[in-house]
Amino acid sequence: MAKARLLMTGFGPFGDVSRNPSGWIAEQLAQVSPEDLQVTSQVLPVTFEDAPVVLERFVNAHESPAPRALLSLGVHPRPGFCLESRARPRPTSKSVDNAGQVGFQGNPTSIQLKDRSPSFDVGALHKALSLDDVSISTDAGGYVCDWVFQHLLAHGQRLAIPALFLHVPSFDQATEEHLLEVTSRVAHALANL
């Protein structure tokens, strides 16, 4: 049987994160494609303007035949993993991105979002995963991850497939093995909804 295809993104370096685990995980899982999954990945730049553009190009290039799900990853400064359950309409963080911008400076986007939350029951997915250091978050941070999350949701809605944002801990807080293990479990659960 053909493997289920999942599109995964992570981010490159930014601020004081010189090695971003999210981009690393996405690249690793595309190489080893866990269990019955075929992961195709893309590393996004940490800029409000370019990240959604690179995301759109990536999804468009791989949307036929339709992937089973979309999963975006980003690092956060906390221990543990967060399944993000709500995206903000506009960035609110005061931190500059890699282009020196605070928030999105371009024209208002034409994103058509029916809902700012994933189309499936994140609570049920969380319960099914049953992993100690994975929790549900209602605040994706208001920075570039949050901004990408709403674009990701729009792609998921357009393609009628599940889309999810997962915040992962830094390399200081989790081993490489654990980062790969938890992310592949989430990817697997998402692709099998």
Ligand code: PCA
């Ligand atoms: N984390 C940042 C942006 C890129 C990343 O990996 C965030 O949480 O918004």
